[in-house]
Structure formats: structure tokens, C-alpha cells
Amino acid sequence: MVRYLAKGYLWALLVLLYSPILIIMIFSFTEAKVLGNWTGFSTKLYSSLFAGNVQHSLVSALWNTFAIAMIAATVSTLLGSVAAIGIFNLKARARNAVSFINNIPMLNPDIITGISLFLLFVSLGISQGFTTVVLAHITFCTPYVVLSVMPRLKQMNQNIYEAALDLGATPFQALRKVIFPEIRPGMISGFILAFTLSIDDFAVTIFTIGNEGLETLSTFIYADARKGGLTPELRPLSTIIFVTVLVLLIVINKRAEKAKRA
Amino acid sequence: MINTFSAFFMRRRNWTIPYVLFLAIFVVIPLILIVYYAFTNDEGMFTLVNFRKFMIHPEAINTFVYSVGIALITTILCLLLGYPAAWILSQARFNTSRTMVVLFILPMWVNILIRTLATVALFDFLNFPLGEGALIFGMVYNFLPFMIYPIYNTLQKMDHSLIEAAQDLGANPLQVFIKAVFPLSMPGVVSGIMMVFMPTISTFAIAELLTMNNIKLFGTTIQENINNGMWNYGAALSLIMLLLIGITGLFSNESSDSANEGGLI
Numbered sequence: 001m002v003r004y005l006a007k008g009y010l011w012a013l014l015v016l017l018y019s020p021i022l023i024i025m026i027f028s029f030t031e032a033k034v035l036g037n038w039t040g041f042s043t044k045l046y047s048s049l050f051a052g053n054v055q056h057s058l059v060s061a062l063w064n065t066f067a068i069a070m071i072a073a074t075v076s077t078l079l080g081s082v083a084a085i086g087i088f089n090l091k092a093r094a095r096n097a098v099s100f101i102n103n104i105p106m107l108n109p110d111i112i113t114g115i116s117l118f119l120l121f122v123s124l125g126i127s128q129g130f131t132t133v134v135l136a137h138i139t140f141c142t143p144y145v146v147l148s149v150m151p152r153l154k155q156m157n158q159n160i161y162e163a164a165l166d167l168g169a170t171p172f173q174a175l176r177k178v179i180f181p182e183i184r185p186g187m188i189s190g191f192i193l194a195f196t197l198s199i200d201d202f203a204v205t206i207f208t209i210g211n212e213g214l215e216t217l218s219t220f221i222y223a224d225a226r227k228g229g230l231t232p233e234l235r236p237l238s239t240i241i242f243v244t245v246l247v248l249l250i251v252i253n254k255r256a257e258k259a260k261r262a
Numbered sequence: 263m264i265n266t267f268s269a270f271f272m273r274r275r276n277w278t279i280p281y282v283l284f285l286a287i288f289v290v291i292p293l294i295l296i297v298y299y300a301f302t303n304d305e306g307m308f309t310l311v312n313f314r315k316f317m318i319h320p321e322a323i324n325t326f327v328y329s330v331g332i333a334l335i336t337t338i339l340c341l342l343l344g345y346p347a348a349w350i351l352s353q354a355r356f357n358t359s360r361t362m363v364v365l366f367i368l369p370m371w372v373n374i375l376i377r378t379l380a381t382v383a384l385f386d387f388l389n390f391p392l393g394e395g396a397l398i399f400g401m402v403y404n405f406l407p408f409m410i411y412p413i414y415n416t417l418q419k420m421d422h423s424l425i426e427a428a429q430d431l432g433a434n435p436l437q438v439f440i441k442a443v444f445p446l447s448m449p450g451v452v453s454g455i456m457m458v459f460m461p462t463i464s465t466f467a468i469a470e471l472l473t474m475n476n477i478k479l480f481g482t483t484i485q486e487n488i489n490n491g492m493w494n495y496g497a498a499l500s501l502i503m504l505l506l507i508g509i510t511g512l513f514s515n516e517s518s519d520s521a522n523e524g525g526l527i
Binding site: 101113138 | 273274275276277278279280281282284285287288289290291292293295296299343346347350351353355360361362364365366368369371372373374375376377379380381383384386387403406407460461463464465466467470471481484485488493496497500503504507511
């Protein structure tokens with residue numbers, strides 16, 4: 001009895017959580033401009049989203065989002081990993097100080113990070129656009145990379161790096177052959193985290209994107225929603241994004257479960 | 263030249279330097295700039311006028327108090343709805359699969375604006391009026407996963423022998439929960455509260471979308487001022503928000519030092 005009640009509660013919550021997304025998915029298969037009007041089954045919204053001749057502005061916003069996420073995640077992974085190795089070798093007091101500052105972007109609300117960077121760019125007279133968005137994303141992504149690489153360094157045997165140097169390796173070789181293989185899993189999870197954080201971001205982006213017409217997915221949706229009418233093509237796009245994330249997460253989880261059992 | 267360069271990077275602690283410079287430029291200086299702008303006027307002269315403006319401006323104060331209220335209600339609702347869910351998910355006897363857990367945390371990976379617009383679509387579909395009710399529902403819908411996940415994590419890692427001990431010593435299920443399970447899950451609860459309260463207090467855009475621009479939250483006030491070129495006043499409002507968040511953070515640190523054990527990552 002309790003068991004059914006418990007399961008029932010979970011399913012009720014899931015229905016509540018997913019009903020908005022389901023509505024969007026269902027109405028992505030009809031042509032009506034206004035959501036909620038069912039004018040018969042159609043995949044026209046999907047084809048007009050990817051129509052070859054007139055590329056939808058939504059698609060270019062999507063490409064910008066991916067480009068920014070790719071650059072920001074790559075740079076923060078490199079910067080954060082090098083920094084983690086350095087921080088790990090600092091003396092306790094300096095290490096605590098750097099770790100404290102490293103925590104600030106994670107604890108700050110997005111809006112504060114966004115405004116503080118906006119003030120930095122206007123004070124320096126830098127015009128805002130693609131570069132400033134990438135810099136801002138690196139700022140809030142790198143701390144997460146540092147945090148995911150750090151445990152790997154702690155688990156590593158400290159003597160093997162010294163051994164490599166004693167055996168005549170240059171510091172660069174020792175880094176590549178000894179440290180890098182050890183911290184690689186941390187770097188990969190840091191990269192994935194940075195990538196998703198960057199794709200999801202809205203608050204920091206809106207303050208650093210300037211007004212030269214550059215749009216990411218988030219700012220496009222925001223501008224669109226403020227105009228009142230939502231582009232109908234958002235429905236198929238959201239559906240595609242949602243299904244992709246769902247499949248990816250379930251696959252990753254199944255693999256993790258299998259790895260655990262093996 | 264190359265020798266001094268490589269000698270410099272021989273010392274691995276020097277590898278911190280690029281990132282320290284980066285942090286100084288993109289984290290420390292920008293925060294100092296918020297303080298600087300908050301305490302100066304357009305000509306760069308020291309002034310407290312920005313804070314006075316907030317104090318004597320009933321609309322700004324009202325928005326601030328209202329936002330704190332909405333954030334508190336959202337946090338409490340998330341806790342009341344999320345705790346039982348996290349508990350059921352963590353109990354082996356209910357035989358819930360990992361996939362179920364994934365389904366609960368999945369919405370965290372969907373863009374917050376898309377999630378909000380989906381909620382708006384649902385309300386439109388059901389002819390539910392957009393307003394305060396919609397705002398609170400939308401916030402709970404957006405942030406519930408952030409409450410469930412950390413609580414689930416601590417409940418799952420919990421030492422079950424303590425619960426068995428309580429049962430053996432004759433505690434009834436309610437007593438076991440109040441005296442053993444709930445106190446042990448506190449780190450997760452605290453980190454869940456932080457993860458819901460902090461974003462709700464600072465959101466903008468979401469409230470506008472959910473209420474057709476009828477209800478303004480503090481985050482929106484800040485954003486509007488910055489957008490309209492009122493940088494000094496906007497910076498002062500940001501500083502007030504930072505202060506509130508700092509106080510909340512201190513409070514949660516005191517109640518649990520191991521709060522990040524239940525954290526997201």
C-alpha cells in the first residue's frame with residue numbers, strides 16, 4: 001500500500017514536471033502560429049527550421065551558442081587544468097586564498113557576475129560582442145574545471161612526476177606522459193560541465209553580448225518572448241534539444257551502471 | 263631567455279600564475295567595480311545617493327521585500343514537495359531505478375527560458391491566468407530538481423545502521439524520521455535550500471514571462487537600471503542583493519559545515 005502511494009507520488013510529480021515540455025512536443029507537430037491551436041498533424045515546423053535556402057535566424061543563434069560553448073569549454077579546461085596543478089602545489093595559505101577566489105564565480109548569482117563583467121568591459125571601453133561573451137563564459141566555467149581536476153591530483157601518486165624528472169624527462173614531457181593521463185577523466189568531466197553551463201547560460205550572456213545583433217539561443221528566446229509572439233519554430237527546436245539531452249543522459253547513466261556492475 | 267622561461271615553469275606552483283591573473287581581471291576587479299560604481303555618481307565623486315535613492319523609493323523597497331517573499335515561498339514549497347520525493351527515491355525497498363532519478367534531474371539540463379516558456383504554454387493551454395500563482399508555480403517547477411538532487415544524495419549516502427539502531431531502540435517510524443533521518447540529511451537540505459533560494463532571489467526574465475510583465479522582481483529592477491544606463495544605481499542594488507546572499511550563505515555555513523557534501527558535483 002505504502003509502496004503504491006510512494007510510487008504514485010513520484011509519478012504525479014513527474015507528470016507535473018513534464019507536462020509543460022510534453023505540450024511543447026505535441027504542438028511541435030502542428031502548424032498553428034499560436035500554441036494550443038491544433039490544426040492537424042504536420043511536420044512543416046521541422047522542415048522550415050532546417051529549410052536550406054532561408055536559414056532560420058533561430059538556427060544561426062543555435063550555431064553561435066555551440067561555437068561559444070565549444071571555445072569557452074576548451075579554454076576553461078586548459079586554463080583550469082593548468083591552474084589546478086599549480087594550486088595543488090601551492091603552500092596551504094596561498095592555496096586557500098586562490099581557492100577562495102575560485103569559489104566566487106560559483107557562489108555569485110549569475111546576474112551579479114553579468115553586471116560586474118559588464119562594468120569591467122564598459123570601464124575599459126571594450127565593445128561587447130562574441131569575444132566578451134566567450135571571456136565571460138570562461139570566467140564562470142573555469143572554477144568548475146578546477147574543482148573537477150583537483151580530486152584527481154589528490155589521488156595521484158606524488159612521486160611519479162619527480163621520478164620522471166629524475167629519469168631525464170623535461171617538465172613538459174613529464175606533464176604530458178605522467179600528469180595528463182592521471183587527470184584526464186577530471187578534465188573530461190570538467191569540459192562537459194563547462195559546455196553545458198555555457199549552453200544553458202542566459203543571465204551572464206545578456207549583460208555581455210552588446211547590441212550588435214549577435215544572438216545566442218537564450219537571448220533569441222528572450223527577445224522573441226518580449227516581442228510577445230513566440231516563433232513557432234521554437235517548438236520543434238526545443239523538442240529536438242530535449243530528446244537529445246534525455247537520450248544522452250540515459251545512455252550515460254546506463255553505461256555508468258554497467259561499469260559499476262562489471 | 264628560453265632557459266629562464268622553462269626554469270620558471272619547472273616550479274609547478276608557478277602554473278597558478280596565468281589563472282591568478284585571469285581571476286584578478288575577470289573576478290576581483292569587476293566586483294570592486296560594482297562597489298566603486300555603487301558609491302559614486304555619474305562624475306565619479308563619492309556619494310551615498312544611490313543607497314538613499316533605494317531607501318526613499320517605496321517601489322524599489324517593495325519589489326525587494328516582495329522578491330524575498332516569493333523566494334521564501336518557492337523554497338518552502340520546493341522543500342515540502344521535494345523532500346518526500348528524494349526520500350522515496352533513496353529507499354531501496356521502493357525499488358526505484360536510476361532512470362527515475364535521471365528523470366527527476368533531467369530538467370536541470372534544459373535551458374531555463376525554454377522551461378519557463380513551456381510553463382507559460384501550459385497555462386495558456388489550461389486557460390490558467392498568468393499572475394502571482396503562475397509565477398510561484400513556474401518557479402517551483404523550474405527549481406524543484408535543484409532541491410531533490412542534493413537531498414537525494416545525502417539520503418543515499420546516509421549510514422543506515424544509525425536508522426536500524428533507532429528502530430532497535432524502540433523508536434516508531436515518525437520518531438526515527440524526526441530524530442535520525444532528518445538531522446542526518448541536513449547537509450542536503452541546506453544545500454538544496456541554497457540552490458533554490460539564491461537563483462529565485464536573483465532571477466529576472468522568468469518573472470516577466472510568467473506574469474506578462476505584471477509582476478516585477480528585484481532582479482528585473484537591477485537589469486532595467488543597468489540597461490537604461492543607470493549604472494551607479496544598478497550597482498548599488500546589486501550590492502544590496504550581494505549582501506542578502508552573503509548573509510544567507512553565512513547562515514547556511516553555520517548550520518552545516520559539510521553542506522557541499524550534498525552538492526551537485
